[in-house]
Amino acid sequence: MDSLHAIGFYVSSGISLAGGLGVALLPLRVHRGIAMGVAGLGLAGIYLTLSAGFAAAVALLCYAGCAALIAGPQYRSLQVVGAPLWRQVGALGAAALLALLAYSAFRGDFVHASFFGGTWGAASVGRLLLAHDAIATEAVAALILVALAGAATAWRLRERVR
Amino acid sequence: MTAGIVGAMVVGAALAGVGAFAAAWRRDLTAALAGIPLMFAGAGVAFAGIARFGTAGGPQLFGQGFAVLLAVAALALVALGIGIAGREATR
Numbered sequence: 001m002d003s004l005h006a007i008g009f010y011v012s013s014g015i016s017l018a019g020g021l022g023v024a025l026l027p028l029r030v031h032r033g034i035a036m037g038v039a040g041l042g043l044a045g046i047y048l049t050l051s052a053g054f055a056a057a058v059a060l061l062c063y064a065g066c067a068a069l070i071a072g073p074q075y076r077s078l079q080v081v082g083a084p085l086w087r088q089v090g091a092l093g094a095a096a097l098l099a100l101l102a103y104s105a106f107r108g109d110f111v112h113a114s115f116f117g118g119t120w121g122a123a124s125v126g127r128l129l130l131a132h133d134a135i136a137t138e139a140v141a142a143l144i145l146v147a148l149a150g151a152a153t154a155w156r157l158r159e160r161v162r
Numbered sequence: 163m164t165a166g167i168v169g170a171m172v173v174g175a176a177l178a179g180v181g182a183f184a185a186a187w188r189r190d191l192t193a194a195l196a197g198i199p200l201m202f203a204g205a206g207v208a209f210a211g212i213a214r215f216g217t218a219g220g221p222q223l224f225g226q227g228f229a230v231l232l233a234v235a236a237l238a239l240v241a242l243g244i245g246i247a248g249r250e251a252t253r
Contacts, residue, residue: 001164001165001166002164003164005165006164006165009165009169009170009173010165010169013173013176016173016177016203017173017176017177017180020177020180020181020184020200020203021180023180023184023196023197023200024180024183024184024187024188024197025187029193032193032196036196036199039200039203040203043177043203043206043207046170046173046207046210047206047207047210047226047229049165050170050207050210050211050213050214051214052210052213052214052226052229054226054230055206055210055226055229055230055233058230058233058234059203059206059229059230059233062233062234062236062237063199063203063233063236063237065237065240065241066196066199066236066237066240069240069241069244070192070196070240070244072244074244075192075244075247076247087186087187087189089186090182090183090185090186090187091183091186091187093182093186094179094180094182094183094185094186094187095179095183097178097179097182098175098176098178098179098182101171101174101175101178101179102172102175102176104171104175105168105171105172105174105175106168106172122224122227125224
């Protein structure tokens, strides 16, 4: 990657992160929608500098749609009644996640894995999930099914109580 | 100045962290929902970065395709959440 692309990558990253912080911190939904659009613009710039032009176009369209939905007036606020302590715990968890992911990015050579699917691609990943690791895939699918059925049951019970 | 796979992964981690912070910090559920597309964006940057720098001479389209899928899934998730919130508002 030459210097021009590297500058574009870092500038786009800054724009995207600034937009993300705006989504997290701005009080008005219109401002949050604009911030989401800015984050999508930065994300499209990142994809462009990573030679992913089609992904950049799709991301620009999708995040513009997200911004329009978030800034729109067609929903009301659903306030969660919870202790501020849990919000602070969640924020600390987000910081811990960032630290863990950044450490993993810098020290990515601490783990080694084998890929049994042959050439990397959609067909090889499908063979891997549906043949080599079929039992694990089935277990994950069963867990997701149980979680979704449980969530639907809990929601229906709550609606019946209302 | 140059950027490599570590830079892409750090930017992806930062986007995912900001999204997790937004989802945890906002008291409004529909505002917290806006953090999830940011986390998807972080994952997409990581996939596109690995496709760009990690596949030496190999196919890059898998990571880029997954980034496209994540962007569409983010839009679908926000639309679903806003739709549910709008349905609650009409009651």
